[in-house]
Amino acid sequence: MYAFVSPWAPSTVTLIANYIPLQLADGGPNFYEFGDDVLYEIHIDQTGDGTPDVSFQFQFTTTTVDPSTFLYNTGPITSLTDSTWNRKQSYTLTRVDHASGATTTLGSGLLCPPCNIGRLSTPDYHALGAAAVHRFSAGGYSGQVFAGQRQEGFYVDLGAVFDLGILRPFEQDHNMFGLKNTGLGRMAAGINSTHFLNVHSLALEVPIEQVTKSGGRPSSVSASDAVIGVWTTASRRASIVNIAGQGKPTETGAYVQVSRLGNPLVNEVLIGLGDKDTWNHLPPSSDKQFLSYFSNPGLAQLLPTLYPGVFPNLAKYNAGKPDRADLVAILLTGLPSGVVPGFQNELAASGVYADELRLNLAVPPAKKPSNLGLVGGDAAGFPNGRRVFDDVATIELRALAGATLPLVDKSYKADAAAGEVSFGLTDGPTDLRAKGTEYYNDGFPVLGMPLSGFEVGPISRVVGH
Amino acid sequence: MTSATPDATGAPENDAGSALGRWAAGMSRRRFLRTGSVTMAAAAVVGAVPGLPSLLGEAESEAPGSGAVAGAASPALSDAAGLEGPVTAHVSDLSGQVSLFVQDRTIVVRDPALVARLLAAAR
Numbered sequence: 001m002y003a004f005v006s007p008w009a010p011s012t013v014t015l016i017a018n019y020i021p022l023q024l025a026d027g028g029p030n031f032y033e034f035g036d037d038v039l040y041e042i043h044i045d046q047t048g049d050g051t052p053d054v055s056f057q058f059q060f061t062t063t064t065v066d067p068s069t070f071l072y073n074t075g076p077i078t079s080l081t082d083s084t085w086n087r088k089q090s091y092t093l094t095r096v097d098h099a100s101g102a103t104t105t106l107g108s109g110l111l112c113p114p115c116n117i118g119r120l121s122t123p124d125y126h127a128l129g130a131a132a133v134h135r136f137s138a139g140g141y142s143g144q145v146f147a148g149q150r151q152e153g154f155y156v157d158l159g160a161v162f163d164l165g166i167l168r169p170f171e172q173d174h175n176m177f178g179l180k181n182t183g184l185g186r187m188a189a190g191i192n193s194t195h196f197l198n199v200h201s202l203a204l205e206v207p208i209e210q211v212t213k214s215g216g217r218p219s220s221v222s223a224s225d226a227v228i229g230v231w232t233t234a235s236r237r238a239s240i241v242n243i244a245g246q247g248k249p250t251e252t253g254a255y256v257q258v259s260r261l262g263n264p265l266v267n268e269v270l271i272g273l274g275d276k277d278t279w280n281h282l283p284p285s286s287d288k289q290f291l292s293y294f295s296n297p298g299l300a301q302l303l304p305t306l307y308p309g310v311f312p313n314l315a316k317y318n319a320g321k322p323d324r325a326d327l328v329a330i331l332l333t334g335l336p337s338g339v340v341p342g343f344q345n346e347l348a349a350s351g352v353y354a355d356e357l358r359l360n361l362a363v364p365p366a367k368k369p370s371n372l373g374l375v376g377g378d379a380a381g382f383p384n385g386r387r388v389f390d391d392v393a394t395i396e397l398r399a400l401a402g403a404t405l406p407l408v409d410k411s412y413k414a415d416a417a418a419g420e421v422s423f424g425l426t427d428g429p430t431d432l433r434a435k436g437t438e439y440y441n442d443g444f445p446v447l448g449m450p451l452s453g454f455e456v457g458p459i460s461r462v463v464g465h
Numbered sequence: 466m467t468s469a470t471p472d473a474t475g476a477p478e479n480d481a482g483s484a485l486g487r488w489a490a491g492m493s494r495r496r497f498l499r500t501g502s503v504t505m506a507a508a509a510v511v512g513a514v515p516g517l518p519s520l521l522g523e524a525e526s527e528a529p530g531s532g533a534v535a536g537a538a539s540p541a542l543s544d545a546a547g548l549e550g551p552v553t554a555h556v557s558d559l560s561g562q563v564s565l566f567v568q569d570r571t572i573v574v575r576d577p578a579l580v581a582r583l584l585a586a587a588r
Contacts, residue, residue, distance in 0.1 A: 237566070237569075238564075238566050238571050239553040239555065239566035241551075241553055250551050250553070252550065252551060252552065252553045252566035252567055252568065252569075253553065253564075253566030253567070253569070253570065253571040254566075254569060254570055254571040255569070
């Protein structure tokens with residue numbers, strides 16, 4: 001989930017929800033597509049109660065032109081309506097205003113682009129992608145929308161962090177669990193796990209006043225309508241019954257939420273395995289029951305153990321009664337005024353803790369962005385919303401390591417390593433392309449053209465090739 | 466109308482009538498939960514939403530917009546003519562409540578007698 005004031009049009013906000021990650025570009029013949037049986041939504045909380053005030057709904061319809069062939073395309077696809085594209089996908093975009101119950105169809109029959117197959121099948125993919133950017137104007141609302149395949153823009157070293165938390169730039173400090181001759185133990189650059197991979201993206205750009213509580217543009221950072229909370233959900237029918245010989249499931253009933261995402265890595269790294277399914281079925285307003293995962297996260301406890309002697313202050317803090325109010329503020333309530341001079345993105349009704357990506361819409365786009373966002377002195381970046389190039393994995397790792405704890409506990413002195421720990425995927429805070437492994441557009445829909453299956457085979461993903 | 470007696474495992478009282486009472490005597494709540502809930506899908510059968518309560522006989526509908534019709538005559542399948550799509554019924558416990566999934570709607574109905582019939586058929 002991404003949310004930021006659009007640098008190319010600062011009177012608008014861009015919201016991006018990505019689904020179906022880690023796509024191999026050559027993953028055919030059944031190439032990736034949105035689910036017709038899924039209700040995708042991007043929600044806006046304007047009051048801090050953890051429930052949506054505005055939702056943007058995406059519902060897809062897939063058409064198989066020639067059911068007798070296994071082919072995704074029967075010739076070059078030169079337009080979104082080309083008869084050679086055998087699996088056309090379109091969608092309806094609906095705005096729901098929950099207070100009034102009003103629903104507004106912002107667009108229907110909106111065409112998706114195909115997946116980027118290769119030089120013969122999608123010879124001018126740039127044109128196909130551009131044709132899939134749709135402007136809409138309906139019911140007093142306007143904006144532009146895109147839904148389809150893009151190049152993944154999130155960068156992270158999955159292979160390292162999920163190999164018992166060994167970060168390549170700090171291998172020499174890892175405890176290695178007593179293993180010998182691992183070949184590890186030297187400093188190394190991180191490896192971007194998402195390099196050469198695609199994703200499916202729901203991107204929306206709308207005027208700021210169409211998502212604020214007041215219906216206007218916030219006059220200042222401290223204005224009561226300045227902050228919104230954003231998250232995405234996917235829902236499926238209440239009942240899915242598979243009957244032998246029927247060929248496809250019988251799906252009935254109202255939509256039921258089955259997944260959600262607000263702040264990055266909350267679902268993946270903070271919520272415990274036993275609670276993940278429950279968490280994914282609940283709205284942010286229910287997050288109080290998961291508070292301990294934020295106030296005393298497991299990874300913060302693990303870091304001093306995985307890296308002995310590197311985080312002595314964190315180890316001492318952990319041995320007491322950890323109460324990470326910094327993480328709770330960053331992820332569940334927003335940062336109140338007075339913590340970071342001239343900034344706040346607090347949005348929380350009394351007693352409500354809600355995992356939402358909070359964005360202060362009065363903060364203009366940065367002229368010289370830092371991929372470290374707020375901790376890098378750039379208030380236009382995470383955790384004030386999230387831009388595609390924000391190094392959120394490093395930011396959250398540093399926060400978990402205690403770098404942000406002094407914001408709320410003046411007696412705590414962060415370990416030096418907390419401000420240095422990194423996934424090693426950038427050349428520094430001003431590197432907005434993750435060592436050249438990421439490609440973004442300067443304008444909507446932001447994420448770059450997807451990699452083509454012909455050009456990117458599995459061999460290219462092997463390190464060193 | 467008889468009333469089933471709560472068993473030691475905490476099965477709730479109900480006014481389901483003799484069918485459910487007999488059934489409940491053979492299956493405690495704990496056993497029920499261990500066995501799992503019962504879901505039944507019927508292809509293109511009973512009920513679109515507007516006419517559904519009347520098709521449920523003694524249903525006490527708890528669904529918004531679908532009124533209770535206690536005492537209504539037993540419906541016939543022909544009453545469902547013109548209704549489209551399958552209906553899936555989900556019984557999760559012995560409370561006499563059944564969730565009906567039809568088209569894009571979910572209707573929760575309290576009908577112990579219907580639940581008893583469904584569970585008896587599932588044995």
